[in-house]
Amino acid sequence: MSGKLSDYLLYQVEDLWQGYLEHPFIIGMATGELEERKFSYYLLQDYLYLKEYIKVFAVTLSKADDFSEIKFLLDSMNDIFEETFRVHVPYMKRLGISEEEIQSVQPHPSNINYTNDMLLAAQSGDVLDGLVAILSCSWSYAYIARETLKIYPTAMQDERYGEWFEGYYCSEYQLGNEELIQHINQLAQGITAEKRERLATIFTNCSQHEMNFWDMAWQQG
Numbered sequence: 001m002s003g004k005l006s007d008y009l010l011y012q013v014e015d016l017w018q019g020y021l022e023h024p025f026i027i028g029m030a031t032g033e034l035e036e037r038k039f040s041y042y043l044l045q046d047y048l049y050l051k052e053y054i055k056v057f058a059v060t061l062s063k064a065d066d067f068s069e070i071k072f073l074l075d076s077m078n079d080i081f082e083e084t085f086r087v088h089v090p091y092m093k094r095l096g097i098s099e100e101e102i103q104s105v106q107p108h109p110s111n112i113n114y115t116n117d118m119l120l121a122a123q124s125g126d127v128l129d130g131l132v133a134i135l136s137c138s139w140s141y142a143y144i145a146r147e148t149l150k151i152y153p154t155a156m157q158d159e160r161y162g163e164w165f166e167g168y169y170c171s172e173y174q175l176g177n178e179e180l181i182q183h184i185n186q187l188a189q190g191i192t193a194e195k196r197e198r199l200a201t202i203f204t205n206c207s208q209h210e211m212n213f214w215d216m217a218w219q220q221g
């Protein structure tokens with residue numbers, strides 16, 4: 001294969017990803033006008049999402065057969081775990097979401113469909129399949145934060161939603177995402193056209209699930 005896999009993947013989802021930037025939920029966070037109950041609903045669903053997302057790393061790790069790969073996956077898995085308890089849980093508490101609500105929330109079908117599809121891609125494939133299933137989550141958030149802040153530079157100062165932008169715009173998150181992209185590109189060197197198509201299918205499918213997740217948060221919240 002010539003050219004970077006990540007360029008090929010991004011090319012497949014350009015229109016879909018442009019749609020994230022125009023999504024009323026994202027614009028609502030950026031302008032600060034989003035109703036707080038929609039955001040609370042989103043955070044609760046995202047908390048459940050991250051619990052399953054960690055398992056996608058675990059399944060991918062089970063396919064790895066060298067220590068450097070295992071180390072990469074362990075570190076990434078730990079980052080997500082830390083993010084959940086450093087960002088999501090305190091954020092939910094600040095928004096007044098009770099411990100009972102956190103304990104009793106059930107995943108919406110759009111959430112279940114997304115995490116099931118990622119797990120299936122990781123279980124039925126190799127390390128690269130698992131990592132590409134993981135990628136649209138990580139990369140699309142880095143993209144949304146970066147691009148939205150170009151259009152709404154004050155979004156980071158918003159009292160309620162600024163922290164969301166900060167979390168995904170900060171260099172730690174952006175660099176972690178860049179590392180994941182580089183790692184995937186390295187693993188993808190020399191793959192067949194058939195493999196590239198399988199990876200593109202996994203990536204576009206997960207990107208569509210990301211859109212469904214935003215729609216869910218907007219409609220149900």
Ligand SMILES: Cc1ncc(CO)c(N)n1
Binds near residue numbers: 050138141213
């Ligand atoms: C649904 C979803 N996608 C991506 C991320 C980025 O971690 C997240 N927290 N939630």
